[in-house]
Amino acid sequence: MxxxxxxxxxxxxxxxxxxxxxxxxxxxxxxxxxxxxxxxxxxxxxxxxxxxxxxxxxxxxxxxxxxxxxxxxxxxxxxxxxxxxxxxxxxxxxxxxxxxxxxxxxxxxxxxxxxxxxxxxxxxxxxxxxxxxxxxxxxxxxxxxxxxxxxxxxANSKPIIIPFKCRACGACKANCPVSAITIKKWAKIDKDVCIGCSSCQTICKHKAITSNWLQSLxxxxxxxxxxxxxxxxxxxxxxxxxxxxxxxxxxxxxxxxxxxxxxxxxxxxxxxxxxxxxxxxxxxxxxxxxxxxxxxxxxxxxxxxxxxxxxxxxxxxxxx
Ligand code: SF4
Ligand code: SF4
Known part of the structure; x- marks a missing residue:
């Protein structure tokens, strides 16, 4: 310095x-x-x-x-x-x-x-x-x-769930900082609540959450x-x-x-x-x-x- x-x-x-x-x-x-x-x-x-x-x-x-x-x-x-x-x-x-x-x-x-x-x-x-x-x-x-x-x-960077990979384990829901995820047969992200922080992507061990590449592109x-x-x-x-x-x-x-x-x-x-x-x-x-x-x-x-x-x-x- x-x-x-x-x-x-x-x-x-x-x-x-x-x-x-x-x-x-x-x-x-x-x-x-x-x-x-x-x-x-x-x-x-x-x-x-x-x-x-x-x-x-x-x-x-x-x-x-x-x-x-x-x-x-x-x-x-x-x-x-x-x-x-x-x-x-x-x-x-x-x-x-x-x-x-x-x-x-x-x-x-x-x-x-x-x-x-x-x-x-x-x-x-x-x-x-x-x-x-x-x-x-x-x-x-x-x-x-x-x-x-x-x-x-x-605002423009929200992930998406791949339903056939999701095991409904709830790990993403537990870690979502704004409670944007609900779990039924698979996880679902409420796009109006999601802030696009991407933590759920790093948490999911089953690679069931991915970036919305169209938006990323x-x-x-x-x-x-x-x-x-x-x-x-x-x-x-x-x-x-x-x-x-x-x-x-x-x-x-x-x-x-x-x-x-x-x-x-x-x-x-x-x-x-x-x-x-x-x-x-x-x-x-x-x-x-x-x-x-x-x-x-x-x-x-x-x-x-x-x-x-x-x-x-x-x-x-x-x-x-
Ligand atoms: S952490 Fe992954 S596998 Fe578990 S509920 Fe969320 S998306 Fe599904
Ligand atoms: S990107 Fe962040 S805010 Fe959006 S669903 Fe995943 S953990 Fe929740």
């Missing part, structure tokens, strides 16, 4: 919060706060104030309200600096950022993030059922959106995410630091433990959210890269709308 600040002539604001993900209750592979101590030390040495900043999750769980979200942050060790939930108690506190793009004219960004000139976006690089992978762009898009903004991004979810990332980063002098450690197939929003699917790669830093995601993607083992590759749609569209560039030069720094 020191080198990127010097070489890119970044001037730090007096208050520079760290955009983090506290990890859902039960998740073990989120990036643990000890990893951020060096960054906090650096800010303190430079007389800058900081905090952990996050927005409420869309679905049921420990991170849906400010009160519970703050509790889980403490339980997961995020205690060194204050915790700020940027979109209020339940996502009601946001600012409409005007972008006038294909999918959104305005984006609902958590007010306390929208008000800032600079954040340090700390991301965990890992897989994501719907997005392909999650890194800096997703941390901006979903991570900075108020709950209504998260819903707007998900429209690339709409990835494009919506890129537009929200554009809104969240707009006008900000951000720094992006991505931890390509604990690389799991699933997201930190999943409240269960997962086993990494490849070795750790390292920690990346950039001022460009598209470049840093592309660099992480390129460093994946070839079979993992093939699984995550769907996310390239987000980067291509993000590049097209001016969020950043996929071109990068990777400079190795040995910190030991």
């Amino acid at each position: 020191d080198r990127i600040i010097r070489e890119e002539n970044i001037s730090l604001e007096d208050f520079v919060p760290l955009k983090v993900h506290f990890g859902e209750k039960g998740n073990k592979t989120y990036i643990h706060p000890e990893n951020f101590n060096g960054i906090i030390d650096y800010l303190e040495q430079n007389n800058k104030k900081t905090a952990f900043i996050e927005t409420n999750a869309l679905y049921k769980g420990q991170r849906m309200t400010r009160e519970n979200h703050t509790k889980i942050a403490k339980e997961h060790g995020f205690t060194r600096v204050p915790v700020i939930i940027a979109d209020g108690e339940r996502g009601e506190d946001f600012e409409n950022i005007e972008i006038n793009k294909k999918h959104f004219k305005n984006c609902k960004i958590g007010k306390k993030i929208a008000d800032l000139n600079q954040i340090i976006v700390l991301s965990h690089f890992k897989g994501h059922t719907l997005a392909g992978f999650g890194g800096a762009v997703k941390q901006l898009a979903m991570g900075c959106a108020a709950r209504g903004g998260k819903l707007a991004q998900h 429209s690339m709409s979810f990835n494009e919506r995410m890129a537009e929200y990332a554009f809104a969240a980063a707009r006008g900000k002098n951000n720094i992006y630091i991505t931890f390509a450690l604990n690389i799991t197939a699933g997201c930190d929003c999943e409240g269960h433990s997962m086993i990494p699917i490849m070795r750790d790669i390292g920690i990346f830093a950039s001022t460009d959210p598209i470049a840093i995601d592309r660099a992480c993607l390129d460093k994946l083992r070839v079979d993992v890269k093939a699984i995550f590759w769907r996310g390239i749609k987000t980067l291509k569209y993000g590049e097209k709308i001016g969020l950043g560039s996929m071109k990068y030069e990777l400079i190795d720094i040995d910190c030991m």
